[in-house]
Amino acid sequence: MSADLEFENLVKLYYRDLYRFGFSLTGSEADAADLTQETFYIWASKGHQLNNPANVKGWLFTTLHREFLKMCRRQKQFADESIEETAHNLPDVPADCLNRIDSRTLLRMLREIDEDFRAPLVLYYIEDFSYKQIADVLAIPLGTVQSRIARAKIQLLRRLSETNAPRAK
Amino acid sequence: MNTREAKEVLLLYRGPVDDADPQFREALTHAQRDPELAEWLQEQTRCYGAIRAKLRGVEPPIDLPQKIIRTRPILFRRNWNEILKLAAAIIVSASITALGFKLSERKSHPIAQGQEILVRGEVLDMTCYIAYNLSGQEHASCARDCIRSGLPVGIKAENGKVYLLTGKAGKPVNAELADYAAKVVTIKGKESIRDGFAQLQVEEIRKF
Numbered sequence A: 001m002s003a004d005l006e007f008e009n010l011v012k013l014y015y016r017d018l019y020r021f022g023f024s025l026t027g028s029e030a031d032a033a034d035l036t037q038e039t040f041y042i043w044a045s046k047g048h049q050l051n052n053p054a055n056v057k058g059w060l061f062t063t064l065h066r067e068f069l070k071m072c073r074r075q076k077q078f079a080d081e082s083i084e085e086t087a088h089n090l091p092d093v094p095a096d097c098l099n100r101i102d103s104r105t106l107l108r109m110l111r112e113i114d115e116d117f118r119a120p121l122v123l124y125y126i127e128d129f130s131y132k133q134i135a136d137v138l139a140i141p142l143g144t145v146q147s148r149i150a151r152a153k154i155q156l157l158r159r160l161s162e163t164n165a166p167r168a169k
Numbered sequence B: 001m002n003t004r005e006a007k008e009v010l011l012l013y014r015g016p017v018d019d020a021d022p023q024f025r026e027a028l029t030h031a032q033r034d035p036e037l038a039e040w041l042q043e044q045t046r047c048y049g050a051i052r053a054k055l056r057g058v059e060p061p062i063d064l065p066q067k068i069i070r071t072r073p074i075l076f077r078r079n080w081n082e083i084l085k086l087a088a089a090i091i092v093s094a095s096i097t098a099l100g101f102k103l104s105e106r107k108s109h110p111i112a113q114g115q116e117i118l119v120r121g122e123v124l125d126m127t128c129y130i131a132y133n134l135s136g137q138e139h140a141s142c143a144r145d146c147i148r149s150g151l152p153v154g155i156k157a158e159n160g161k162v163y164l165l166t167g168k169a170g171k172p173v174n175a176e177l178a179d180y181a182a183k184v185v186t187i188k189g190k191e192s193i194r195d196g197f198a199q200l201q202v203e204e205i206r207k208f
Helices: A003-026 A029-049 A053-075 A095-100 A103-111 A115-126 A131-138 A142-164 B003-010 B022-033 B035-056 B064-070 B080-106 B126-132 B137-148 B174-180
Strands: B115-125 B153-157 B162-166 B184-194 B197-207
Touching (some): A003 A029, A003 B064, A029 A053, A029 B064, A053 A131, A115 A142, B003 B035, B022 B035, B080 B126, B080 B162, B115 B137, B115 B197, B126 B137, B126 B162, B153 B174
Antiparallel strands (some): B115 B153, B115 B184, B184 B197
């Protein structure tokens, strides 16, 4: 297979997943498209250095995440809000609440979660990565990944349940 | 494991994708015995599925893949065997030319002595320039290394004419020119042509 065709197939295979990851991290269509484009650009320049072809997907997600962190450093748009340390009870999120909110509202809620917690949570939801793979993509220990996902998930579910709470008159 | 501990473990459970993960095994077994926990787990996995579906419902712009493919950088992968062969060919060619030049000098041939001219232009690493049309600032570092290592050096005049640069009596001028790689200089020297191949015997180098 020619290098061009190989590259095109790779783009077709992963651009959607990468875009969704980028969009969930940034909340911006333009930034997500830029991150996806930049990721494949880097692949075209350096991808041949990857020894194990089975790691392509992880490599692409790692690269997009690194580029996102660079973008954050440039834009200084980190959210200051931190995740609460513990949560004993998971909030109930009624089915109709999830049906009522659209993807954009969900993405807005995700963006309210600190980036360190958001990235593992997004990978947890949108990809079928194992926890070990998520840890590899984000270059953090497995235990940290799991605790961040758990805490971020509780946080997200709380926000979702709040949208269902009756509004004060 | 009690129900509370099982819940803490199963908080991360996504469904079939995590079935092979041993960390969930005991908690899942517990859920099979505890109807309340089983119901809670069912609700959690349903909630996971709903959020996942919403996030995966995000569609990228329709023209994104074309944009990615269009802007793909084309990598230049060097074939060092080819470069070395070409360098050898250029060196042999330059040596023959220099030898011819020397022989012609002995015969006081007017063409061999050449006219003294001034050429202003970019210093080239001839190997990469001829083989791959590489020149300019982007290639400066490679050009400097190639010239320093003894590969043929040339100059591209502002009118586009390229000269192979030689020293007096066919001696190389690489050491003098390596630091000027990809830079614009003015060189005073004697022009000669052999088999249509222009050469300049360097007498003086002036940085532009």
